[in-house]
Every structure is written in structure tokens, then in C-alpha cells.
Amino acid sequence: xxxxxxxxxxxxxxxxxxxxxxxxxxxxxxxxxxxxxxxxxxxxxxxxxxxxxxxxxxxxxxxxxxxxxxxxxxxxxxxxxxxxxxxxxxxxxxx
Numbered sequence: 631x632x633x634x635x636x637x638x639x640x641x642x643x644x645x646x647x648x649x650x651x652x653x654x655x656x657x658x659x660x661x662x663x664x665x666x667x668x669x670x671x672x673x674x675x676x677x678x679x680x681x682x683x684x685x686x687x688x689x690x691x692x693x694x695x696x697x698x699x700x701x702x703x704x705x706x707x708x709x710x711x712x713x714x715x716x717x718x719x720x721x722x723x724x725x
Contacts, residue, residue, distance in 0.1 A: 640664050672699050677708075678723040686711050686720040 667687070668678040671694050679687045693707045701724070708722040 675699065675701060675704065676725045677704070678725070679720055680723075681718060681720040683715060683719040686715050687722075690722065 665684065667680065668676060669691065670676050671691070675694075677690065677694065679690075681687075690704075690708050690711055694704055697703050697707075705724060708724060712720060712722060
């Protein structure tokens with residue numbers, strides 16, 4: 631059996647979120663290589679995202695960290711983040 635995680639890694643860098651980078655070289659590396667956009671948050675839940683607004687993805691991940699890991703709660707928070715964001719800013723797949 632082979633297990634693979636495939637993910638879009640392209641990311642747009644915006645200066646609105648400078649605290650995400652520890653150094654300019656880290657910022658350049660992320661711009662060049664990208665970021666993994668599929669995150670296993672528990673044995674039963676994987677969060678994937680598309681879009682360039684990694685701050686919105688981080689917002690969901692912070693909420694997941696602070697929640698009980700309830701799937702319905704995660705779906706609700708993801709939907710609220712998605713619908714309150716600009717068009718095409720962030721989309722989630724939660725499996």
C-alpha cells in the first residue's frame with residue numbers, strides 16, 4: 631500500500647503578514663518553493679486549503695488547535711472564514 635499527500639504549494643507573498651517570516655531568506659524560500667496546503671490535524675481530520683490568504687488558513691488552524699477537534703465545529707469555523715473573506719481568498723477542503 632502506498633500513501634501519498636498531494637498538495638498545491640503556490641503562495642503569494644503579501645507584506646500585510648510580515649510576522650509569518652522569521653527572516654527575509656525564509657520569506658524568499660516560501661515564495662520560491664511554496665507551502666504545504668494539506669495539514670493532518672488529527673488521526674481522523676485533514677484540512678486542505680487553496681488560495682493565497684495564508685492568514686485565513688492560519689486562523690482556521692488556530693481555531694482547530696483551541697477546539698475540541700469536533701468535525702462539525704471545524705466545518706462551521708471554516709465556512710465562516712470562507713464566507714467572510716474576499717472572493718477567491720481562501721477555500722477549504724476538510725476530510
